[in-house]
Amino acid sequence: MAEASVITDEMRAAIGQESEPLTIEVDKTTIRMFARAVGYTDLIYYDEEYAKSKGYRSLPAPMGFLGNPGNPIFRPDRPPRPAYIMPFESPYKRILNGGTDVEYYEPICAGNILTSTSKIAEITERSGSIGPMLLITGETTYKNQEGRVVARFRGTLVQY
Amino acid sequence: MSDQVYFEDVQEGQEIPPLTEKCTSQRLVMWAAGSGDFYQIHYDKDFAQNTGLPDRITHGALKHALLGRLLHEWVGDQGRVKRVACQYRGMDMVNEDVICHGRITKKSQQGGENIVELEIWTETPQGQKTTPGTGVVSLPSRGQ
Numbered sequence: 114m115a116e117a118s119v120i121t122d123e124m125r126a127a128i129g130q131e132s133e134p135l136t137i138e139v140d141k142t143t144i145r146m147f148a149r150a151v152g153y154t155d156l157i158y159y160d161e162e163y164a165k166s167k168g169y170r171s172l173p174a175p176m177g178f179l180g181n182p183g184n185p186i187f188r189p190d191r192p193p194r195p196a197y198i199m200p201f202e203s204p205y206k207r208i209l210n211g212g213t214d215v216e217y218y219e220p221i222c223a224g225n226i227l228t229s230t231s232k233i234a235e236i237t238e239r240s241g242s243i244g245p246m247l248l249i250t251g252e253t254t255y256k257n258q259e260g261r262v263v264a265r266f267r268g269t270l271v272q273y
Numbered sequence: 274m275s276d277q278v279y280f281e282d283v284q285e286g287q288e289i290p291p292l293t294e295k296c297t298s299q300r301l302v303m304w305a306a307g308s309g310d311f312y313q314i315h316y317d318k319d320f321a322q323n324t325g326l327p328d329r330i331t332h333g334a335l336k337h338a339l340l341g342r343l344l345h346e347w348v349g350d351q352g353r354v355k356r357v358a359c360q361y362r363g364m365d366m367v368n369e370d371v372i373c374h375g376r377i378t379k380k381s382q383q384g385g386e387n388i389v390e391l392e393i394w395t396e397t398p399q400g401q402k403t404t405p406g407t408g409v410v411s412l413p414s415r416g417q
Contacts (some may be wrong), residue, residue: 143307150307151338152294167350175335176341207324210333212406215341216359227281228297253326269360 119247123201124236132231137179137255139225144172151159151175161223169257171223178267179227179255203247203272211269219263227255227263234267246273277349280387280412285377289391292343292373296331304335306365315367323378326364333361336371336404340393341374344408357393359406365397372396375408386411 141161148158156166157173164172221227234252238245248269255264294300299314310332313320320330328403337359344354372395379390389412395404 144366147307147338150303151301151335151342152300153342167372175338176345176357177338180334210361212358212360213334213337214356215337216356216409217354220353267358 119204119245120236120238121201127201128233128236130232134228134230136228137227139174139178139221139223139227141172141223144174144178144223147178148175151177164222169220169222174221174223174225176217177213178213179217179221179229179264180213180223180253181266195260201235205245205272207245207273209271209273211271212267213269214263214267218265219261221257221263223256225263226258229253229255243273246271277351278347278412279382279415280389281415283374283377283380283389283412285380287377289343289347289375289377291375292339292368294339294373295370296335296367298329301329301331301335304338308332308334308338310334314399327366328372329367331365331367331369331371333404336361336365336373336395337358337406339371339373339405340395340404340406340408342374342389343375343393344410347375348410348412353411355411356409357406358408359393359395359404361404363397363401365395365403370398372398378407378408382395387414 157167158175161171198211231251231253233249235250237248248271249268250269253266254262257263259271298316305311305316314324315328315329315332317331321388337357340359341354341357359398373393375393378392383386389410391408393406393408396402
């Protein structure tokens with residue numbers, strides 16, 4: 114027998130609501146720190162002249178750089194996670210990262226000033242080995258200075 | 274970087290060279306700083322055990338980034354990693370190898386680009402697939 118849904122009208126109403134835009138400055142130091150953390154040895158992520166010799170405007174952002182914006186967008190006057198993730202009370206208190214999906218539509222390089230907006234794309238519920246859970250998928254779209262969409266991030270949070 | 278791989282030289286079903294990264298506590302601390310994810314289950318053993326985990330666990334997003342590095346190192350200077358998607362189905366514990374794999378599922382030409390789609394995943398040293406996903410890259414052509 115199916116259990117009663119924990120998805121409330123308030124949660125449904127939150128789906129698709131666009132966040133306020135955030136500005137993300139893609140800079141060389143953050144790219145170098147990110148690339149080092151992942152263990153990259155390719156000098157395109159560390160040496161600007163070398164990156165230019167390979168056809169990039171400056172150091173390119175490695176895959177995953179966008180979508181892990183905790184560092185670039187951190188401000189002490191904002192919550193550590195963007196408010197769009199849970200603008201409602203959840204019956205579950207524990208959180209796991211369920212999945213990540215990042216698409217780059219063109220190279221993103223240091224010097225890019227990106228504007229991102231986020232929304233909840235989907236809320237579903239499921240029962241698994243850890244019990245009943247809510248799966249909340251957020252989607253963030255990144256535009257460059259010219260207004261072109263250059264990347265899209267989708268992340269799924271599991272609450273259980 | 275390894276030798277350049279070309280679109281004509283790869284086939285559906287082919288596996289790409291795996292990438293192994295030992296996710297030591299130092300690596301997890303570097304990732305915390307590099308990504309901005311400071312959740313303590315990834316570097317504070319007492320905190321992790323108080324939440325019921327046996328020990329610290331590797332960040333899911335680090336595994337996503339390692340799958341991105343797997344593809345980047347395979348496509349070479351002239352290739353591009355366009356999409357990496359994965360699901361975190363199982364935990365990887367601190368100080369264990371995360372072994373990244375990829376297998377080509379489709380080749381196509383779209384908008385003048387040579388597109389290769391792959392099934393990608395991470396395995397534990399015991400062979401458990403903890404992070405299945407898909408990747409999309411573009412490769413240069415020998416004819417260009």
